[in-house]
Amino acid sequence: MSEIDSNAGGPTHADVFAAAKLRAKGVVDLGAAELRLAAMSGLRMLLLVVLAGASLVVAWGLLVACILFAFAYLQVPWIYAALALFVGHTVLAYYLWVATLRLSNNLTLPQLRRVLGGEPSGTRGEGVPHARAALAS
Numbered sequence: 001m002s003e004i005d006s007n008a009g010g011p012t013h014a015d016v017f018a019a020a021k022l023r024a025k026g027v028v029d030l031g032a033a034e035l036r037l038a039a040m041s042g043l044r045m046l047l048l049v050v051l052a053g054a055s056l057v058v059a060w061g062l063l064v065a066c067i068l069f070a071f072a073y074l075q076v077p078w079i080y081a082a083l084a085l086f087v088g089h090t091v092l093a094y095y096l097w098v099a100t101l102r103l104s105n106n107l108t109l110p111q112l113r114r115v116l117g118g119e120p121s122g123t124r125g126e127g128v129p130h131a132r133a134a135l136a137s
Helices: 003-007 013-073 078-108 110-117 129-136
Strands: none
Touching: 013 078, 078 110
8 A cells, every 4th residue: 555545545544533622612612612601501591580570560550559459449249359359369379370380290290291101192191100000999
């Protein structure tokens, strides 16, 4: 084998190693930059959630005050106004509780458990061990 055949005008091993090293450094730098960006974004999101929650509490208080003022303006006894607000809050709390329970089912990763566990796709109570136990008995 001659020197021309072995080199053939292509990059040398040192060139390939240097390019790979440069590429790895670029990937590590990009990963570090994205991690910093993700951390800062997470912190900003947390701050915005706190501000949104505080704004929502103030807005809710103002809404309740306006409703109470409207009832007082219509000369409705305060006990009926309080009862109406109690019922409204109870219905809203129940709705939010049911929605939260539905969302919490996603936290058990039911489809992943089904695929990894080899359960048939039509199994009821996917991802909920106590529901599967109740179905089995």
